[in-house]
Amino acid sequence: MIDLSDLEPFASGYNRHCYQHPDDPALCLKVLRPENIEARFQRQPWPKKALGKARINDNHQELKAHRQQAIRTLIAQGRDSLLWSHLPRFHGSVDTSLGLANVSELIISSDGRPGETLEHYLQRRGFDQPVQDTVERFCNWLLETGILTRNLLPHNLVISDRTGQPELFLVDGLGAPSIPDILARIPAWRRRYISRRIKRFHLRINWETGERNESWEASQKL
Template sequence: MELLNEHYLGQGRQKVVYRHPCDPNLCIKIPKAKPRLLKSLKREIKYLKRHQQKLQFLSNYLGEIETNLGKGYLFSLICDHDGAVSKPLESIYSELDGLGEKVASMYQSLLKNKSAVSELEPCNILVKRWENGDYELYIIDGFGNSDFIKVCDFSRIFLKNKLTRKFRGLCELLDLPQSFLD
């Protein structure tokens, strides 16, 4: 698969993301050339495989693909009703009504399904807009348990503490109520 500059969507600290040249509903994440970053991506994929069927707000992992830039990882591309790539929460959160309820619902769903997040940041959450003005939040990065000793995978108490800490930080960044964390 040949990826060109015209397919480039963006990049974070660990990965560069391209739109799939043949399927507009997919993106390809290429890890930056550091071995520890590949380890992080593999860990995230492991958790996605385990949880993506239960959690509707995850970008689905669909497999590996060879590209001219190295091994790539296929994910569903989150797009708005008009086909535009959805925007990150960090850039539009002040425009959104009901954001506190959506974030609280995500927290409850992660807790119910015993799912951890490693980096719950506004840049790792996309806002998919529907034609009727409603929207959904999607986690596109930072999913899974990055702890060295993965106690959260086996203890609901530790998982709840971790999720509460992560969501408290997100709510503080976005100036959202935190009453759902009590």
């Protein structure tokens, strides 16, 4: 068991804390925040509660997302370098003092620090040309690989310049849990689904960098 009791997370979302692995600083440990998971579950209408808590367990959903067909196919074809060019390498789960944790590559910048989120970058510098090019490469990668994601949110994407140019890495939001596997196997449907996620992504970037005169929920409508 990995002891995290004396460590502080380097990043936190509503559902999970992210820790640097105490024995291997190149790895990230994602630990659930059970109090928030429970609060989220209690807010669900009763039909969704009947489906259980696994559907809102981000670690469980992430494990499932890494078993999607597109990822399995890339691994079987030996195209690992393409697969992990915009995803942190994934290493399964381990026991920690704070519960089960998902283990993945820690995305760092050339200075050795954890990469900056796209959300923070947009707040600092806006949607400038370097990050426009970065976003285009990431979106092209999604279309090329057929990897399914949830809605693409800037706080779930991290920028790293460790290869000499900035690249986006999806650190959260992988998978499409509400999509039946039979649909995910159809190339034309998958491309249409991904194209829709990309359109929403650009809408979100525009909202993040704009005046925000309306809520995100209103602005994202297509």
